[in-house]
Amino acid sequence: MRITATLMLLAMACIFVASKQVLDLHPAWGFVNAFAEAAMVGGLADWFAVTALFRHPLGLPIPHTAIIPKNKDRIADTMADFLRTNFLTPAVVARRMQGMNVAGAAGDFLVDPAAEADGGTRSRITGGAAELFAEVLESLDPNRLGTQVRSGLASQFAKIDVAPLVGRMLENAIADSRHLPLMDGVIRWTGLTLEDNEETVREIISQRANSVLRWTGLDERIATSVLDGLYRLLAEVLVDPDHELRGKIQEGMEKLAHDLQHDAETRERVEDLKREMLENPAVAEWWMGVWERIRLSLIRRARDPESALGDEMRKGLAELGNALQQDQRLQMQVNRFARRTGVGVATRYGAQIVQLVSETVRRWDATTVTDRVEGAVGRDLQFIRINGTIVGGLVGMTIHTLDILI
Template sequence: MIAPARRIRPQPAAPAGLVRMKLVATGLLVAMAAVFLLARWMQDTHAAWGFVRAFAEAAMVGGLADWFAVTALFRHPLGLPIPHTAIIPRNKDRIGDQLARFLQQNFLVPDVVARRMQRMDVAGAAGRWLANPTGGSKRLMRGASRLAVEVLQSLDQERLGGMIRGAMVDRVRSTEISPLLGRALAAAIAGDRHLPVLDGIVRWAGRVLEANHHLIRAMVHERAGSILRWTGLDETLATKIIDGLDKMLGDMAEHPDHPLRAKAEEGLIRLAEDLQHSPEMRDKVERLKLELLENPAMQDWINGLWEQARLGMLRMARDPEGLVAGPLGEAMRQLGTTLQTDPRLAPTINRFVRRAAVGAATDYGDAIVRLVSETVHGWDARTITTRLEHAVGRDLQFIRINGTLVGGSVGLLLHAIDLAL
């Protein structure tokens, strides 16, 4: 079976700093060669040119030696297959294994993670950022914003929406809501929070009665006998009924201790008890809940919840600075202040983060190590060479420069000693 060819990724351009330092190091070496030729030509004219020649000659040797050493790390110097050159390309798999082993031994051991996390105040850092998100790293905020937008846009909306809808329906279906409603109603009655509801019902009943006077008059007229209609007493009776109902509703609105209000409160108390303890009432509520869940209108409403939530999250993610300026931003700042001032909350969060990190190292440490090793193994030699050279090449060019100058200084010293002896 023929193994698939490795895909060679396009190589990024060398950083400007690396190119500049290569030019400086190479230019210095060329300059030393020019100075050496000039000093060799002029050495018979004055003794000082001997010192110049010694310096330039030794500088060329030092510069060439360091150029060879630096180049040998990444490739064969001048393309010649000299032994023990192109060290990184030839040993990239071993480098990947060593890097993975280094991560495992120094970062992914649970005891090491626990010790390092012990010194980290995650809650404090989060609190400081939340308390002043606009004063922190805007680059971090913009990066998190772009990541959130890309994740939300890349999700399969149909599939994810179906999963969320199914999870919501299953959760509601498996939850018996009758006792919850009963406890909520009982707590509202105990705290007199039901009184505004009763007042609202009374006012609503008054408005309904006022808007339907004609219906009551028509009903009395239709049900009254012919004698009452002939004498006009049906109209008088309808007026009395309407006035009586108006007076009753007015009294209920003005007097909290009205007998009918007391009866209504007794009915609410009895309803709260039945919702919690009556099997018949609980069965009725469950049947009503299931009927609502099966109703197409309810399903359409549930279907739209995820899309509305997704669009809202997208709007917030696209405008992180506007987000932190609104109500959510105020809540974030309050949470940040709490994290910094609450002496019990911060240790709890730090302990949770520490345990989560230790658990991740325990559960996924080996997988992370294998991922690093396999990733490096999968890179082609050119890729890893280019990435390492771009990362540390600028500092390596300083080695060439230092080698040129140090070599020249040693050559100058040796020339001076030779003359002294």
């Protein structure tokens, strides 16, 4: 457009020179000559005006030219003041955000299928979030973090009165007969443990028997009888749901459930056991090992594009989007939070934002300011020159017409 405006000015100069040579041939050439002469004046005047805004015309230090570079600090302060007055006041921010449905817009984005396509925005968000999650876990001191997590869990667990909780759980399990599979498992476990330690049991019986029994070999028969009796008893208890020993075990469990809730001595013993467990170094070492395995597993899953973690994050984002679209109460809460956050940012950081704008513009050199402002205005600057050329020509032709008539 700058080239077009300049060529137009040169064309008017050529027409002016050419028409000057043929003025005597016909009166119409006078109008052409007047138009070209005034168009040159208008084009040159507007070229000077446009150029004077941004630089010195022809490099000459004419007063009141290069206006924008000379006043860039004042422009920076004016821009900052305009931003502060019209945009970053709490009242303006609150009013602007009153009609905004931030939650609905976020929900539309999260459920948009295009955002889920390969390389889509949501996929990039998911990948970036997973990588950020992995880097955070890697950057933190695993021992210190594990200790902090363990201390937090321990402090919360220490506040819980475990005995009544366990007592109610056991009482409810007995009432719903959910303790029977546990009882059967304990009986089977007892039988397997006894089978694995048969030799130890025989040795204990042999050591307790006197020398006469060992000499006669009766200690082996006694041990075999004891083991057979125990196996038979366990089998009967396991098979017979009405066995007397089952009743005794259930009575013991019911008493334990009652004592855990109501007996102060039993509750104190459980609390002592809990404290000993929390203070045991072996438990702390075990937890650190568990935590490290969890941490490494999370890092590995976060960086594996084929892992389920990415799918879970995508599903979670989609579910969040549906909730933001459909749940009016959630929308209201999110929009209120966004509005309060925006007002809070304007109140707390508005002055810093305005100062940042002002200082940034002040730091620009004259060339940068000129190029950015001129580029922002763009083609319209050259249209000023073109319009000035045309309007000047029309005015010149009008004056020439009036001169002939008068």
